[in-house]
Amino acid sequence: MKYVGHDEAKKHKKTAVREWIDAAVFAVVAATIIRTFVFEAYTIPTPSMEKSLMVNDFLFVSKLSYGPRIPNTPLAVPFVHHSLPGTGTKSYLEWIKLPYKRLFGSKVRRNDVVVFNLPVGDTVINNEHLVEKDEYGNPLNPGEFVYGSQRTYYDALRDARGNRDALWDKHGDYIVVRPVDKRENFIKRCVAIAGDTLEIRNGVVYINGKMNDIPPGSETNYLLKTKGQSLNLEMLEEEYGIRSEHGEIRSTGTPNLYEIFLRHDQVATFQKLPFVDSLVPAVLTYETYNYGVGGADIFPNDSVNCKWTIDNYGPLYIPEKGATITLTDANYKRYERVIRTYEHNSFEYKSGKFIINGKETNQYTFQMNYYWLMGDNRHNSLDSRYWGFVPEDHVVGEAWMIFFSWENGKPRWNRLFRLIK
Template identity: 40%
Template sequence: MTLTQWLLFILILQVVHFLGTWKLYVKAGRKAWEAIIPVYNAIVLMQIINRPKWWVILLFIPIINLLMFPIVWVETIRSFGKNTTKDSFLVVLSLGFYIFYVNYMEDVAYIKDRSLKPRTATGEWVSSIAFAVIAATLVHTYFMQPYTIPTSSLEKSLLIGDFLFVSKFHYGARVPMTTVAAPMVHDTLPIVKTKSYLKFPQLPYMRLPALQKIKQNDIVVFSWPVDTVEQFFKKTNRKIRKPIDKKSNYVKRCVGIPGDSLEIRDGYVYINGKKNVLPDRARLQFFYETDTDGKALSVKSLKSRYHVREGGRLQDGNYILNLADEDAQLISKNPTVKSLTKRLSPKGEAEDVFPNVSSLDWNRDNFGPVYIPEEGKTVALNIASLPFYKQIIVEYEKNTLRVENGQIYLNGSAEPVDTYTFKQNYYWMMGDNRHNSEDSRYWGYVPYDHVVGKPVFIWFSWNSDGQGLDKVRWERLFTTVGGSGKAISFFFPFVGLMLVLYGFNWFRKRKKAA
């Protein structure tokens, strides 16, 4: 929805609110006109239902307001003596329109000093659960979101089975664009496996102020720009268009920032002509082919020692292994391994990679150079450069485009254009697992409005290949994602601190009772 459409929608809501409540405002000793003034009417309503004025803020926070509206509806009718369970169900199930019936058809009296304490244990339980959900949703949406690593694209830095906390505020929390959605779930409702949101109405893209910019080699969670899958990891021929904030979440390393010129040579990234230097915790992985002279190689032991994930088995007992260069050197010393060869796509051998122009002869290991678009910067636009920027122009920045007789026309203009100025920043995201990562090499740039947040903390890690207690990667619990040197687990110090606090509280209560 455009800004004008939203203003019109808000105006309609104010009229609906006025028509449904003005008599109740009068019965509460207020003026009828106070029910129609935006924001002010909400402040007055909080006074009528004897609730704090800061609740008004919650009514204007996307997603949170969906949880607050039913609470305010119930509180409104209870302020006029409609306290039964039946009344509460009616006002919620009617989406608040039961208030119209109370306003016009019921002779109710305003209860100025009504008790705010729930009358039953069930009511108290429901009230506690409701505000716990609101608090959790607020944190999940605007501050910190739990996230699970589902693939091996950042293997070594992040492992399959890592459970992360992703900070929303480092890069600026993105205000949800999808205004009607289930809280604390993404695009699919659990158990029933149906869509968790409505596409309409949609808010314009907005973002809270950021604490920092995305830097070279930051690990970033983002909405997968080209996502059209109905459900992630579920094979289906049905493709759908999703709102930005309901696209599947990916986690990759940002190797190219706005303004960079990026090139890949034999699997290694070069930025502005210089080889990209990764943090010391990151290790690139590639497919290596082994020659074992037909002898068996214990892939199981390699997996446990080096986190090797088997890429496949060839004839004569040979294997394709997914290895970091350092581990490849160690494995090459294994007496059963005759040779170990990195399987790189040679320069000039074309593969199906961005921007899908076969004449470029680019592949996953030898690619580019490409320019990473920067907000406000202008590039030449012609038939040769169009494949690089067409998706940006049409999909991400919402222009109409047509090509006639080798000329490019934008937004219905009668005059052709030969330049384009970008409206936002773009990033190049890649996995450290170079041969097992679906990343920008295959679908291009990541717009800034698709950025979700920054992984900061691993609170749990589960190894599906382990046995018993070894399924838990204890050394990864309560470790930071960033930083240099070997990651240090703060799990046992945390447990110790919790035990000390528990003991102190127990001792204090016992002493007080004595």
């Protein structure tokens, strides 16, 4: 080994600038590896998981719980998702595309709080100027930013009555197709896993015929009738944490009648309040149902065979890898997107016959596991009831811990470092 003297070594000493650059590169690489394979920080933007998770909760999501997922698009700008901030320009290149692969990890369990890529976010109209309301139907102020505001192509196509040519003529410059790992991130609770049969009866979830556990922080919609008084919104927020700006209390248009979102442990308290005349669950039947959150349709968008609502839904089988189903006129729309889009088969239905990959058959064997995810705020959540199954390759990780939370510019000290259940 050649000896290098002190004077010679000084000639090759890094400058301060070079040392800063090396340190910055190392930090970016290390942080990217941690963010991709270990854990990532997320913020709760909407009240769909209230009161389990609240708007402006900051949380860590474990990528290790279900196994780290190899990125589909490894060539991407660090620390951003699908678009460069403030530009709408893609933050990734598709020169290299990797197939779905997940490393070691456990299976998704019922009642886990899961972060996942929105399945219907594969094709979006990426033009925020088209968005006039948020996902809960509230009007936006001019120029207001909305989390996940890009409208899904499929919602727009239904509004256009299936006229693809008209839709592309109008919005073709803004239609974007995204790989799985660059689709919008959502967070919901896993209600049913692969192989389960799900049913909702009058707002109560049943899995395989048994009533499902109700999350402790879950909110349900009630109709509250007063004895003639107007509700004191300030009192409701201060004493019970019910906020009108998040849609948790609103007028129905009928005098003295309000919609209110309550936890199960709050119901008895409200029934005893002196100004309350009656308090009953607001259960939607098919006859009274007039679309859901923000006017969205109900999956599988089949009004002939599936006259379902968010409160009366199913029964519906959740696809399991290796399971084979028999396709019929009555059920094929429930699984058409799984067969065609998620598992990449050609699929046609002609004159009562099913053609899959060019062959006539009424049997199909699923290639992946799927999950059913719903918000704890059951009447104020866009979830699987609107867009269906979540494929296993869309699962990002498990929500683990709230590390910070704030409201109205102040920390919610009682929520810091709280484990998510």
